[in-house]
Amino acid sequence: MRKPPLRKSLGQHHLTSGALTRPLVEFLGPFSEDLDRVLEIGPGGGVLTAELLAAGARVIGWELDAGWAVHLRQALPDPRLALVVGDALQIAWDHLRPPTLVAGNLPYNVATAILEDLLPHHKRVPKAAFLVQKEVADRIVATPGTDAYGSFSVLVAAWATPRLLGKVKPGSFRPPPKVDSAFVGLELHPPPMPDAEMPAFVAFVRQAFAQRRKTLRNSLGAAWGKERAAAVLAVAGIPERARAEELGLGEFLEVFGRCERK
Numbered sequence: 088m089r090k091p092p093l094r095k096s097l098g099q100h101h102l103t104s105g106a107l108t109r110p111l112v113e114f115l116g117p118f119s120e121d122l123d124r125v126l127e128i129g130p131g132g133g134v135l136t137a138e139l140l141a142a143g144a145r146v147i148g149w150e151l152d153a154g155w156a157v158h159l160r161q162a163l164p165d166p167r168l169a170l171v172v173g174d175a176l177q178i179a180w181d182h183l184r185p186p187t188l189v190a191g192n193l194p195y196n197v198a199t200a201i202l203e204d205l206l207p208h209h210k211r212v213p214k215a216a217f218l219v220q221k222e223v224a225d226r227i228v229a230t231p232g233t234d235a236y237g238s239f240s241v242l243v244a245a246w247a248t249p250r251l252l253g254k255v256k257p258g259s260f261r262p263p264p265k266v267d268s269a270f271v272g273l274e275l276h277p278p279p280m281p282d283a284e285m286p287a288f289v290a291f292v293r294q295a296f297a298q299r300r301k302t303l304r305n306s307l308g309a310a311w312g313k314e315r316a317a318a319v320l321a322v323a324g325i326p327e328r329a330r331a332e333e334l335g336l337g338e339f340l341e342v343f344g345r346c347e348r349k
Contacts, residue, residue, distance in 0.1 A: 090132065091154035093262060098194030099152070100260040102134045102218070107259055110252040111135070111216040114272040115188050118143040122213075126183070128175045128191030128201065133159045135192060135218075140165050144188075149175055175201050180208040189215035195264070198223050199239060206246040207285065209275035216252065216272040224251060224269035231335045238296040242289060244336045247273040279340055291343050295331040303329050303342075311346070319345045 093099040102108065112135075115125065123144050130136045130148035132155065139146050145167045150156040153172045160170055176197060189212050193201055198219045205215060219227075222235075228249045229235035243249055252270035257263035278285050298306045304327055307316040320327065323342045325334070334342075 091152065091158055094152065097152060098196050099131060099155075100192075100262060100264045101131045102192060102255075103259055103261055105134050105138045107255060108135045108138045108218075108270075110270045111190060111218065111272070112138050112142050114216045114250070114252055114270075115139075115190060115214055116142050116144075122186055122188070124184070124186070125188045125190055126178075128178075128189065128193060128217075130159055130170075131155050131192065133163050135190065136163060136168065139190065140167055145169075147171065147187075149173055149178065149191075151175065176204070178204070180205060180211065183208065183211045185211040186213050187211060188213070190217065192218040195220045195223070195266075199226075202227075203239075203242070206243065206273075206275065207278070207282070209246060209277055212275055214272070214274055215247075216270065218255065218268055218270050220264075221254060221267040221269045224271045227271050227273075231333055236332050237299070238292045238331075241292050241336055241339055243273070245278050245285070245288070247275045249273050279336070288340075288343055291346070292339055295334075295339070299330070299332065301330070302327070303331050303334070306331060 125139050125144045126147045126149060127136055127139065128149050130150055136146055136148060136159065148159060148168060148170045150170060150172055151174055156170050156172045189205060205212065225235035226237060226239050227243050228251050229240040250272045252272050255268040257267065280288060294310050295303060295306050303325065304313065304316050304320055317327065319342060323345045325338065325342060
């Protein structure tokens with residue numbers, strides 16, 4: 088069976104062996120009658136798809152490339168596999184049937200955007216696991232004070248408990264990418280404040296990291312004014328010279344709460 092060409096414009100790098108996906112499959116499983124539905128983003132040639140089916144999952148493959156969707160249907164004529172040709176950035180997460188697990192080998196250029204769309208939907212998605220560029224994985228699991236820690240790390244922590252599941256070298260893909268990759272697992276949970284307040288919290292965290300080399304007082308002062316920023320940080324017990332990269336989720340919540348009351 089002739090395979091479609093891999094398109095660089097879509098960031099297509101397919102795994103060469105199903106054995107490589109075991110950390111991801113094991114994180115999502117074991118599958119049961121009540122929890123066996125997996126939405127797989129970008130199934131491509133079906134390496135991960137075949138492993139999920141073999142482990143007992145029912146798979147909805149969401150594939151942007153129609154040529155690969157046709158190939159996958161022919162290669163895996165399993166009745167437990169359904170296919171959708173569409174853009175993962177347009178998935179209507181709030182219409183997803185709960186509970187649904189999510190997995191995928193995410194294109195490097197849209198991985199962060201897909202994750203940001205998914206994270207708020209813990210009521211529908213209890214767990215998700217992805218293969219992403221190692222740099223993205225490092226940001227997902229980063230802790231305060233580390234080089235990879237940033238606003239994305241804080242927002243992931245607000246909606247999920249992340250775990251690094253394993254690393255993958257470029258030679259495990261066809262064609263090989265120029266960077267290392269990694270598997271990450273996410274256990275989604277409710278955010279630490281009402282859903283209606285989360286957009287404001289997200290904007291606050293991004294403002295805090297907007298000028299990474301500056302103190303938190305100066306970063307927040309650009310939006311609030313320096314006097315107000317200094318007063319809020321003082322009440323929250325945050326040192327005047329602290330930077331955003333030094334604060335954990337709990338401290339950001341404390342500062343945000345003080346700001347809302349000030």
